[in-house]
Amino acid sequence: MKEETLGQVFKRYREAEKIKIERIEKDTKISKRMILAIENDDYKQLPDDLYTTHIIKTYAKYLSLDYNKLLNLYHQNIGKVKEDKTTVTKKVKVYFTPQSARNLVIILIVVFLLVYLGFQISQIFKPPQLIILQPDRDLIILQNYLEIKGQTEKEARVFINEKEVFLDHQGQFSATLDLQDGLNLIKIAAVNKHSKENTVYRQILVQ
Incomplete structure (x- = not known):
């Protein structure tokens, strides 16, 4: 014969005495929700062990x-609940099969x-890097x-000013530009294969 749980024992004796839960709540100050949780062995609804033991x-x-x-029966029951949780956790781990991997x-x-x-698409829409080593700023010469x-x-x-210049194998370039007296605006542009x-x-002022 299967052993009764804590909740089943309480419920059987309460019903044998024909006592309603509302009366127990009034007499003991134990809330109806706690009484039902105990009788239904719903340990998730119960507070910590110290308070539950008092109830x-x-x-x-x-x-x-x-x-x-x-x-003693409560501690046996709560131990089984924890054991069941551990078993479920172990079963979940088993489900990581070669198919899952x-x-x-x-x-x-x-x-x-x-x-x-x-990344490749972003490179397509990204303009090429361009570093001007000389002149590194606007000048007066x-x-x-x-x-x-x-x-x-x-x-x-x-x-440079719409005229293509030669690049070496490292991407470096050099060109000598003739200037006019006064202010000269120099446009240096690098264009990749995706346009x-x-x-x-650079603004160069020749005095």
């Missing part, structure tokens, strides 16, 4: 039951490809010529 002791005394035996690898590969594709040096990406094309342009301007 069980009060309820047992009210029904003239041996509260020590009932407390394979699916995880596939998901990681897809995520990697999406990130890589996103005396001579009517100026050497321009800089660096960009190897695949790019460089134009994205990076432009730098």
Whole structure:
């Protein structure tokens, strides 16, 4: 014969005495919700062990039951609940099968490809890097010529005042530009194969 749970014992004795829960609540000050939780063995609804132990002791005394035996029964029941939770956790771990591992690898590969594709697309719409080494700022000079040096990406094309200049294998360029007296506006542009342009301007005043 299956052993009764704590809740079943309380409920059987209460019903045998024909006592309503509302009366117990009034006499013992134990809330109806707590009484129902105990009788239904719903331990999730009960407070911490110290307070629950006090409730069980009060309820047992009210029904003239041996509260020590009932407390032992409570600890047995609560131990089984914790054991069941551990078993469920172990079963969940078992579900990580080779199929799950394979699916995880596939998901990681897809995520990697999406990130890589996103990076490549961003590079398409990104203009090439352009560094002007000389002159590094606007200048006032005396001579009517100026050497321009800089660096960009190897695949790019460089134009100085709309005239293309040669790039070496490292993406560096150099050109000498004739200037007029007064203010000269120099436009230096790097264009990649996707027609994205990076432009730098220098103002050179020849006195």
